[in-house]
Amino acid sequence: xxxxxxxxxxxxxxxxxxxxxxxxxxxxxxxxxxxxxxxxxxxxxxxxxxxxxxxxxxxxxxxxxxxxxxxxxxxxxxxxxxxxxxxxxxxxxxxxxxxxxxxxxxxxxxxxxxxxxxxxxxxxxxxxxxxxxxxxxxxxxxxxxxxxxxxxxxxxxxxxxxxxxxxxxxxxxxxxxxxxxxxxxxxxxxxxxxxxxxxxxxxxxxxxxxxxxxxxxxxxxxxxxxxxxxxxxxxxxxxxxxxxxxxxxxxxxxxxxxxxxxxxxxxxxxxxxxxxxxxxxxxxxxxxxxxxxxxxxxxxxxxxxxxxxxxxxxxxxxxxxxxxxxxxxxxxxxxxxxxxxxxxxxxxxxxxxxxxxxxx
Amino acid sequence: xxxxxxxxxxxxxxxxxxxxxxxxxxxxxxxxxxxxxxxxxxxxxxxxxxxxxxxxxxxxxxxxxxxxxxxxxxxxxxxxxxxxxxxxxxxxxxxxxxxxxxxxxxxxxxxxxxxxxxxxxxxxxxxxxxxxxxxxxxxxxxxxxxxxxxxxxxxxxxxxxxxxxxxxxxxxxxxxxxxxxxxxxxxxxxxxxxxxxxxxxxxxxxxxxxxxxxxxxxxxxxxxxxxxxxxxxxxxxxxxxxxxxxxxxxxxxxxxxxxxxxxxxxxxxxxxxxxxxxxxxxxxxxxxxxxxxxxxxxxxxxxxxxxx
Ligand SMILES: Nc1ncnc2c1ncn2[C@@H]1O[C@H](COP(=O)(O)OP(=O)(O)OP(=O)(O)O)[C@@H](O)[C@H]1O
Ligand SMILES: [Mg+2]
Numbered sequence: 001x002x003x004x005x006x007x008x009x010x011x012x013x014x015x016x017x018x019x020x021x022x023x024x025x026x027x028x029x030x031x032x033x034x035x036x037x038x039x040x041x042x043x044x045x046x047x048x049x050x051x052x053x054x055x056x057x058x059x060x061x062x063x064x065x066x067x068x069x070x071x072x073x074x075x076x077x078x079x080x081x082x083x084x085x086x087x088x089x090x091x092x093x094x095x096x097x098x099x100x101x102x103x104x105x106x107x108x109x110x111x112x113x114x115x116x117x118x119x120x121x122x123x124x125x126x127x128x129x130x131x132x133x134x135x136x137x138x139x140x141x142x143x144x145x146x147x148x149x150x151x152x153x154x155x156x157x158x159x160x161x162x163x164x165x166x167x168x169x170x171x172x173x174x175x176x177x178x179x180x181x182x183x184x185x186x187x188x189x190x191x192x193x194x195x196x197x198x199x200x201x202x203x204x205x206x207x208x209x210x211x212x213x214x215x216x217x218x219x220x221x222x223x224x225x226x227x228x229x230x231x232x233x234x235x236x237x238x239x240x241x242x243x244x245x246x247x248x249x250x251x252x253x254x255x256x257x258x259x260x261x262x263x264x265x266x267x268x269x270x271x272x273x274x275x276x277x278x279x280x281x282x283x284x285x286x287x288x289x290x291x292x293x294x295x296x297x298x299x300x301x302x303x304x305x306x307x308x309x310x311x312x313x314x315x316x317x318x319x320x321x322x323x324x325x326x327x328x329x330x331x332x333x334x335x336x337x338x339x340x341x342x343x344x345x346x347x348x349x350x351x352x353x354x355x356x357x358x359x360x
Numbered sequence: 361x362x363x364x365x366x367x368x369x370x371x372x373x374x375x376x377x378x379x380x381x382x383x384x385x386x387x388x389x390x391x392x393x394x395x396x397x398x399x400x401x402x403x404x405x406x407x408x409x410x411x412x413x414x415x416x417x418x419x420x421x422x423x424x425x426x427x428x429x430x431x432x433x434x435x436x437x438x439x440x441x442x443x444x445x446x447x448x449x450x451x452x453x454x455x456x457x458x459x460x461x462x463x464x465x466x467x468x469x470x471x472x473x474x475x476x477x478x479x480x481x482x483x484x485x486x487x488x489x490x491x492x493x494x495x496x497x498x499x500x501x502x503x504x505x506x507x508x509x510x511x512x513x514x515x516x517x518x519x520x521x522x523x524x525x526x527x528x529x530x531x532x533x534x535x536x537x538x539x540x541x542x543x544x545x546x547x548x549x550x551x552x553x554x555x556x557x558x559x560x561x562x563x564x565x566x567x568x569x570x571x572x573x574x575x576x577x578x579x580x581x582x583x584x585x586x587x588x589x590x591x592x593x594x595x596x597x598x599x600x601x602x603x604x605x606x607x608x609x610x611x612x613x614x615x616x617x618x619x620x621x622x623x624x625x626x627x628x629x630x631x632x633x634x635x636x637x638x639x640x641x642x643x644x645x646x647x648x649x650x651x652x653x654x655x656x657x658x659x660x661x662x663x664x665x666x667x668x
Contacts, residue, residue, distance in 0.1 A: 066567070066568070086568060087568070087569075087570045087571055087572060089568075090570075091568060092568070093565065093568040095564070095565060097561075098559055098561055099561040099562065100565075101562060101566070101579070101580045101584075102562075102584060103580065103583040104580075112571075112579070113569035113570055116569060116570045116571055116575060160565075160569070161568075161569075164569060
């Protein structure tokens with residue numbers, strides 16, 4: 001693969017940093033951005049994750065210059081770009097779908113930005129070819145967008161965005177229109193490419209698996225603000241808030257009773273990760289990951305196994321507590337053998353600090 | 361990179377789909393397919409091919425049915441030749457003006473909210489106005505822009521006597537204005553879907569890649585909209601070329617347009633037994649439309665590559 005020839009130009013620019021400071025943007029009553037702060041290091045890939053309508057796209061479009069802000073500033077390499085029009089920002093954007101120009105062949109789509117910059121035809125053609133090689137479509141340059149599959153179209157869109165050697169690469173759910181298999185494949189390719197080119201990247205998605213697997217850091221957004229921005233592992237293991245905890249990965253909601261800095265769950269005392277906003281003796285819902293729950297077959301155990309599904313190394317066992325609470329437990333498959341539906345099991349929890357669910 | 365696998369696979373799949381050998385069963389299937397086409401063929405045969413054949417044959421016959429080129433020769437000379445020139449000029453003018461105004465109006469309407477009152481009103485009004493023609497339309501214009509029309513009098517009252525200035529509703533300019541009146545809404549109706557097909561992402565992607573608004577229009581929107589624009593223009597041209605009742609009612613046939621001449625010949629108003637000359641004029645119209653379509657087809661073929 002001749003990637004190395006395509007990359008160097010872009011590498012020179014890899015040192016771009018981005019910072020959002022107190023971004024606000026309202027559409028009528030709706031505050032799409034409500035004081036968003038985020039700093040992206042040079043060469044870093046940050047994924048913005050969050051429920052629909054939390055302002056991810058708006059944040060990305062603000063950086064691209066396609067959307068204006070009511071307040072706050074956008075710094076690129078330390079310089080405020082808030083007043084710079086979109087066509088002067090040098091941001092390479094990949095849209096959700098259907099953004100290729102239908103009247104231009106694939107190679108002309110890729111070369112479009114270079115043409116606008118007055119690059120000579122021969123150079124343009126060569127660069128377009130290199131970029132198409134980079135995304136594995138070098139034999140498709142003469143085709144028209146409608147002759148490509150959805151995944152191929154998104155590859156071309158990626159090549160087109162990279163062609164202008166943008167300061168930052170912006171991707172707004174570029175994979176959401178694709179089927180599962182192509183999606184994972186292209187996702188990994190995007191990451192590989194991003195690392196190779198070393199370009200600062202902001203990737204918007206509402207698919208947590210996508211965000212966790214591709215990003216250096218994941219920013220979880222909620223109602224126009226950043227709830228937490230951390231590495232995937234940190235986010236999963238030490239979510240800062242209940243919202244993040246529930247948004248990323250699976251969580252059990254187990255009833256418990258607050259006792260000072262602790263909470264009592266099914267007879268076990270667990271430490272609270274943050275000071276409880278609840279009185280002693282108050283009934284709360286405790287958030288517990290399936291892998292922090294251990295079940296052992298015991299005749300006088302308090303949980304009743306109702307279901308199990310084999311997932312390779314682990315088996316997910318579903319059990320019911322006496323109060324009717326459903327509990328999911330991920331157990332090493334070797335130890336889960338005797339936890340068949342109908343069996344009684346004892347429950348234990350990993351001794352990590354726990355978070356309480358909101359509003360309960 | 362793993363991508364190439366996908367492409368090879370697709371390629372292989374394409375090869376394996378080799379054409380099957382024609383068998384007896386296939387001929388049956390084919391015949392059945394033609395059977396399904398029958399209503400369509402009957403329809404076009406009856407209402408399209410048959411009249412054209414009658415026109416062509418009649419154009420080259422004298423009243424006794426013998427072959428002659430006299431009709432055709434007459435059809436391109438003197439008053440009839442001039443009628444063709446006038447008809448084509450009028451159609452070209454009203455098609456171009458109607459198409460440009462209609463396209464601009466359609467764009468303006470589309471930029472309004474889809475559920476807004478204005479957009480709904482304009483769209484429904486266009487449906488009515490595009491089909492507004494004949495005597496009623498002529499009368500409407502006479503009542504407004506005629507020598508004693510409301511608008512004419514109102515303008516005169518503020519010191520602008522348009523008839524004094526040489527204007528008349530009953531000449532070429534007058535007919536052109538009346539035609540444009542129904543060409544604009546027709547354009548709006550036929551061109552709106554093309555505008556609706558324009559994706560906001562194209563503009564934003566272009567802008568993102570550094571394009572100014574003008575560059576976006578030049579490299580993307582213009583080329584994408586040109587074929588449907590030309591197709592609409594052609595439709596407007598044909599619409600105007602064949603319009604008859606409006607001009608007839610407005611000018612009483614003073615302005616020689618081909619449809620009016622044909623009408624006069626076929627109904628035997630001018631000279632008896634000139635029906636075949638009328639057919640020769642009809643043939644001329646078929647040829648004009650055919651030529652316009654040929655030009656359009658050539659342009660279309662160039663863009664067909666990217667039309668999915
Ligand atoms: N142009 C606009 N006009 C009016 N409201 C808008 C506009 N753009 C966004 N909004 C509103 O702002 C909020 C945030 O929108 P945004 O598109 O940024 O969400 P998102 O996080 O990208 O959601 P999704 O995952 O559904 O794409 C939403 O409530 C949306 O309805
Ligand atoms: Mg979005």
